[in-house]
Amino acid sequence: MLEFEHIIQVNDPTDDDIALISKDQLWEGLVFRARQPGKFNESLQCEIEDVDHNEFLRTISSGEAQFHERVLLYPDESIHTSTTEELEQINARSVTDIEEPESGYLFVRFSYRRDLDEDDDSTAELGEHLKSAYVQMDRDAISMIRMLVESGLFGQAIN
Numbered sequence: 705m706l707e708f709e710h711i712i713q714v715n716d717p718t719d720d721d722i723a724l725i726s727k728d729q730l731w732e733g734l735v736f737r738a739r740q741p742g743k744f745n746e747s748l749q750c751e752i753e754d755v756d757h758n759e760f761l762r763t764i765s766s767g768e769a770q771f772h773e774r775v776l777l778y779p780d781e782s783i784h785t786s787t788t789e790e791l792e793q794i795n796a797r798s799v800t801d802i803e804e805p806e807s808g809y810l811f812v813r814f815s816y817r818r819d820l821d822e823d824d825d826s827t828a829e830l831g832e833h834l835k836s837a838y839v840q841m842d843r844d845a846i847s848m849i850r851m852l853v854e855s856g857l858f859g860q861a862i863n
Contacts, residue, residue, distance in 0.1 A: 706831045709815040710839050712846050717808040725850060727802060729858040730810055731780050733849030734800055736858075738762075738775050738783050744845050761788070771796070794819045814842050 715724045725733075741764060742748045753761045758777040763770060771793060776784040786797040796818035803811040816838055820831055852858055 705817065706820050706834060707817045708835055708838075709813060710842070711803075711811050711813045712842060714810040714812060714846060714850075715808060723850075723854060724808065725810070725853045725858075727780060727804060727810060729853045730802060730812070730849065732858040733852060734783055734802070734812070735777060736852070737845050737849070738777070738785070738800075744848055745841065812842075812846065814838065 714730055716722065717724065737744050739750075739752060739760070739762075741750050741762075747766050749765045751763045755761060755774075758779065760775050761772070762775060763772050772788045772790070773785050773796075774788055778784070781802060783800040784797070785799075787793050787795055797816070799813075799815040801813040801815070803813055805811070816835075818834075849858075
C-alpha cells in the first residue's frame with residue numbers, strides 16, 4: 705500500500721512576483737482538472753457521467769489501461785476520488801484539500817493511497833517513482849491553473 709501526501713503553496717502575499725489567485729479561482733481550476741484531466745495530461749482520455757451536482761463518475765483511459773472512479777466535490781474545500789468497487793482494478797483514493805491558514809495564503813494538500821503489489825521486489829522503487837510522478841503532476845496542474853486564471857478563464861488574478 706502506498707500512502708503519502710504533499711502540500712503546494714499557491715499564494716504568498718509577500719511575493720510580489722507571483723499574482724495572487726482567489727480561493728474561488730483555485731476551486732474552479734481544481735474542479736476543471738477533476739472533470740477534464742486530459743487538459744492537464746495529454747495521454748489521458750476521460751468520459752464523465754454526472755450523478756448529481758457534486759458527484760460524478762469518470763472513466764480515465766491511457767493506452768490500454770482504464771480506471772473507473774467516483775469523484776465527490778465538497779465545494780470550495782476538497783475533492784475526493786476513489787476507484788469504484790464494481791470493477792476489478794486497483795484500489796486507489798486521493799483527496800485534494802484547499803487550505804487557507806491565514807487570509808491570502810492558499811495551499812493545496814494532495815493525499816494519495818493506492819494498492820501496490822506487496823509481493824513484488826520492486827514495490828519500494830515503484831512507490832518512490834509514483835510519489836515523484838504525483839508530485840510533478842500536481843505541481844504542473846497548479847501552474848496550469850495559475851496560467852488559466854491569468855488568461856481570464858477563471859476570472860482575473862487579484863493583484
